[in-house]
Amino acid sequence: MAYQFTPIKFDNMGYIRDSVFSILRGAILDGKLEPGQRLVERNIAEQLRISRTPVREAIRKLELEKLVTHIPRKGVVVSGFTKEDVAEIQLMREALESLSCSIAASKIKSKDLEKLESVNNKMLEEYEKGNIEKSISGNKQFHEIIYKAAESPHLYYFVNTLRAYISKFTKLTYTKSGRMKEVYNEHKEIIEALRNHDSNTAYDIAKAHVQKTGRVFLEMSYSDNT
Structure with missing residues (x-):
């Protein structure tokens, strides 16, 4: 069964952005999200009960850290380490x-x-x-x-x-x-x-x-x- 994110109550937009990034980054580094696994904005936003915008921004930051990769016609996936x-x-x-x-x-x-x-x-x-x-x-x-x-x-x-x-x-x-x-x-x-x-x-x-x-x-x- 795919890893499920736990809903969190957020107080402000700045906190939302930072928290979503930390949550996704932590799940990747802890191995809860496996290499090759897709990150779907809509699904993550629904699980965290937030809008898709902070999820999209978090994914962009993860891409800069090379923790995720955008693959044409497949979307964003967790990067693997060679x-x-x-x-x-x-x-x-x-x-x-x-x-x-x-x-x-x-x-x-x-x-x-x-x-x-x-x-x-x-x-x-x-x-x-x-x-x-x-x-x-x-x-x-x-x-x-x-x-x-x-x-x-x-x-x-x-x-x-x-x-x-x-x-x-x-x-x-x-x-x-x-x-x-x-x-x-x-x-x-x-x-x-x-x-x-x-x-x-x-x-x-x-x-x-x-x-x-x-x-x-x-x-x-x-x-x-x-």
């Missing part, structure tokens, strides 16, 4: 994640290190209980703490944006047997580098961590096409 697309995004993520970790190493506070330890332990605990979504949420929280510790608003924005783009791909890697335990151990290495305020080591470990996640995803998703 192996090359994912590799390119992954390469950029490696650079930004490593930089965030390196900067954070020189600024991080004791309370942040304590949070990282707690969140990492909770992440593994939830995974071992079979609570995959909570474990994935814990992983996201772990990295958020590091981004914020870097105290670089622009870097925070770009690394978060990039992470959102590839979130549904990284989620897949956690279904691989033993991967979450590896992530837990990789996180412990990152914490140790941060605790030592060793920017170079933090950079290298963070880069290796992101590279491993990327390799696992590419192996799981595109092994038949290589």
Whole structure:
């Protein structure tokens, strides 16, 4: 059954435009709207109980972000990511994640290190209980703490944006047997580098961590096409 949007009460036109864009973008990045799936203005507007104009504007913005594509005689469809697309995004993520970790190493506070330890332990605990979504949420929280510790608003924005783009791909890697335990151990290495305020080591470990996640995803998703 096709994904259905939940009606939302909107207060003003500006809020409507921004909210519709966020709703559609989130559904695409979370994988609720699959690659190749059509986005029909009328249907979306009816489900959200709004006019078609803000839906049309949101779709245009999504097209600029290359999240949707207009195909002649078919309409607007959710864009897919090729192996090359994912590799390119992954390469950029490696650079930004490593930089965030390196900067954070020189600024991080004791309370942040304590949070990282707690969140990492909770992440593994939830995974071992079979609570995959909570474990994935814990992983996201772990990295958020590091981004914020870097105290670089622009870097925070770009690394978060990039992470959102590839979130549904990284989620897949956690279904691989033993991967979450590896992530837990990789996180412990990152914490140790941060605790030592060793920017170079933090950079290298963070880069290796992101590279491993990327390799696992590419192996799981595109092994038949290589």
